[in-house]
Amino acid sequence: MLKPGVNAAGFLLGNGFYNLAHRDRFTKLTGSFGPLRAILHLRLEYEDGAVGFVGTNSNWRTQSGPITVGHIFAGEDYDARLMPAGWAEPGFDDSKWRHAVELLRPQGVLRGLSVAGEPLRVIEMHQPIDVKSFSDGTRVYDFGQNASHMPRIRVNGPAGSVIRITPSEVVNPDGTINRNTMDKGNRGNAWWQYTKQSDREETWFPNFYYVGCRYVKAEGFASEADLPVKVPAEDSTFPSVPADAPRSDPDRAARLESIEMAVVHAAAAGTGRFESSNPLLNQIRDLVRWAQRSNMMSVLTDCPHREKLGWLEQYHLNGPAIRYEFDVARIFTKGMNDMADAQTDEGLIPNIAPEFTVFKGAFRAAAEWGASFLLVPWQQYEFNGDRALIETYYPAMKRYFSWLESRSRDDLLDEGLGDWFDLGPAKPGKAQNTPPIVTASAFFYYDAKLLSEAAALLGHADEAKAFAMRADQIKSSYNKKFFDPSRGVYATGSQAANALPLVMGLVDPAQKSRVLDALVRDIEQQGYATTAGDVGFRFVLRALADNNRSDVVYRMVCQREKPGYAYQLKQGATSLTEAWDSNLDTSHNHFMLGQVTEWFYHDLAGIAFDRAAPGFKHAIIRPQLPADLDWVEACHDSVHGPVAVRWERVGRQLTLHVSIPANTTASIHVPSRDGSDVTEGGSPVGRNHAGVRYLRREGDCSVYAVESGSYVFASQWQ
Template sequence: MGNSIHYNTDNYALYRKLVFDLIDSQDPKGFVPDIAPEFVRFGGGFLDSPEWGSSAVILPWQLYNWYGDKDILEKAYPMMTKYVAYLESKSDNHILNYGTGDWFDYGPRQPGEAQLTPKALTATAIYYYDVLLLSKMSSILNKTADAALYTKQALAVKQAFNGKFLNATTNVYSTGSQTAMAMPLSVGLVDNSIKAAVLKNLTDSIALHNYALTAGDIGFHFLIDALDKGEQSRIIYAMNNRDDVPGYGYQLKKGATALTESWPALTNVSNNHLMLGHIMEWFYSGLAGIGQEEGSVGFKQLKIRPQPVGDITNASGTFHTPYGWISTNWKIQNNNFFLTVTIPTNSSANVYLPVKSGQAVYINGKKQSLYIDETAIIKCGSGKYLIEVK
């Protein structure tokens, strides 16, 4: 839920406080419990599940990525290294196989622990992501020896993961579930040479199953991320713009006024739960098109990539970055595309436009000389721009 919450709320102080809660809650063995502060001691997967304990690594990275807080990386570094060492000690040839898995995925049984995706897949994928992030954070902190060590470890986990879960003939991961296919795509476990094939298998499978949601609270974020990055917003739209199968519209039709723990809003589980709200991140990054480029910190280098889909003819969004407010507002009118975008001071943006062959691009009324294929990329400094595709 981190990305969805971040787009709506300045959560810097809250998340920084949570990092210290995680540090305080870390067990002497090295694991971080699923719940921190741990007022009640839970057991089983509720005590130690890699998909939840990995907050110990992911939260400090998010604070750095979103707000440029390098200090929190220093503060959290001992916790992060100890947690990754713990995961390594629990692995068997770099494969982890314990925890609750893709919590509350939508399968044939009462929701709870993962039904459609092996626990080993989600646990090992998040383990790889932890090690990969730790290699990046080590480098940022100029811990070059550690960075090299974690880069090597990440590669070993990646090779083990693909050796166990990837069918090299069909380019399908494990059971082929939404989570099984999306997590490797999202965290970087899929080699570039087969990335397009794996993404196509994912989207084809979703279409074959009538665009129904099945990914759970772990997998749904990665599904949204993989489809968004893969320029498949039409699939996200088709899966969520409906009320005939369990999902957001279905919950609303049943009278839900808050996020529910289960996709079908079952009455015997929580119906006021901070869970499964990951669509919000796509409202901003995909629909409104507000994000930052890979490698950017604190939204210094913005990525403006609005994605018109379905019968949506206009959308707008605002987001307060460390440099100030960014806003986008687009509409489609008479087959023309109009985008107004405001870039804050001391930042810049790459604006990705939906352009077809033969169309012309105008910025503040001036026609641009561009080589047009399927996407035009406009580089903008701070300021306000009216961009038209005619």
């Protein structure tokens, strides 16, 4: 960035969530934290060893720029005629610009990279795969993939002519855009708009506004005076109908010469690779991965268009899934700081962080959402071996639990959202099968249990004992209230109601098999379809896989006839949708139901951490082999290096390839009929096999301890 000689620095400021004004365009929420602000502390090191500093003060100058509309929801309008030439170059005359106003109130603390997420970058480019033209001169471009996009355009036409680009996730049968999945209730339209500076060809790339979309509508206008006064939402209620002729003089209107879409998101390194013999599983992984990427911004957003908010339940429910795919430790570290900043004086962790707007009731105070404040640090410890988040936020975690205690009655909590977006007789949204008191109380117990473990890890023995006793009290009350011993089910008997207690440890060991059988029976009765939603589905997956029933998960994931992953692909989705049924009233780029990725890595490939040696310092390799799969190959780049697994079977012969990074160890579970026929590297595994030590027989697997290195096990299997 530096050049020999004199240099200059300038800021181009966007509103983001800092300043959200209401406009006659799509607006999810409004609010302002005051005038836009900037802070700079620049250290300069010279060749002679001298050191200097440049900082922001009232000597800086400010001026309105070419961005006439800059709105995180409504879009970005750019008038190139308003761009001062050379404004950020040495020698620019800014004498007519206003002086910046120095903030006089107590200053904040500039914390920098210690609490910053990954930078946002252009990751790749998408080209149009189809273009459809209409009678009014508009064109709709299909880029083939729903992703977090920003356009790069080349434009011709006279100075002052305008190009407007309107995004959508889906289109109508006639090919016109349908923004129904993006505006959620006719709150207006959104677009990018560029006004030309000259009569020559110009290029433009927006500075701030990104949006999740697959399609864009492009339309040219002769001038801003020709722009329509009122723009329909272009959803199912207020569609835009192409006119019989162009609305503007075609000879004077701006012409779009080319357009490509930049995929933008946080530059977190990829850490996962997964592939299987079933192409459907590979497609589902891609479906989820695109939603992960599209929502991996400065926070983990729910969707990249109508909300862009950091809803916290995704941080823990999808934490393992996204950690297998990307190095998101910095993003989660920032997320914990956001949660701590948002914590109220009473101890509440609100449902969104940063808390840009204050929602009401359970939409601010759901226990299933606030649980991220305890679960994210544990997941970071498990995946990265880093206990810093537990150490830093343990006091604030206790404050949050005290707040939950103040809201509880008879050891139960009813302030929650239940199994949000589950599948029932009504449209997805409000929980239908598993009410808030069931899910919120389960997380109340889970929070107490996690606090006990955190206290023990940090050496607070008395607090560990106290929280463990509290967890036992909540567990007793939970079972008394919700467990039906006559049927062997919890509460409503829904998939989520039975799965949460199984995974969290609420079920009496003597009743565990009955509850698991009830869960499997319900899935079978549903035609191997899930009824669980945002909160419950991860626990359904874990309850089944943890009890060696990945055969049920496999059938549930692969069925195409009822709402689910394969059903979404059948409907044409290219990114995971908000609702299992991909209906057009909900977002088509949402990663909240993407927990299946965890199952791909943790259970199909069998790559798991050992809590006793976190960060994959000791890996547990325990693949599960559904009957219809011939092979699975996966790798996770842990903090110690890549942990790789490939298993394949031909007839009854099973081959298991495992690679363990340097300075780590692993326990490898080799499926086999009785263990007597297991070989490694072509030789029988004896008691003194080099680098391999027999540990035990566990279920239908022989378990071996190995040092770092690459291994090829073989056995006879079924």
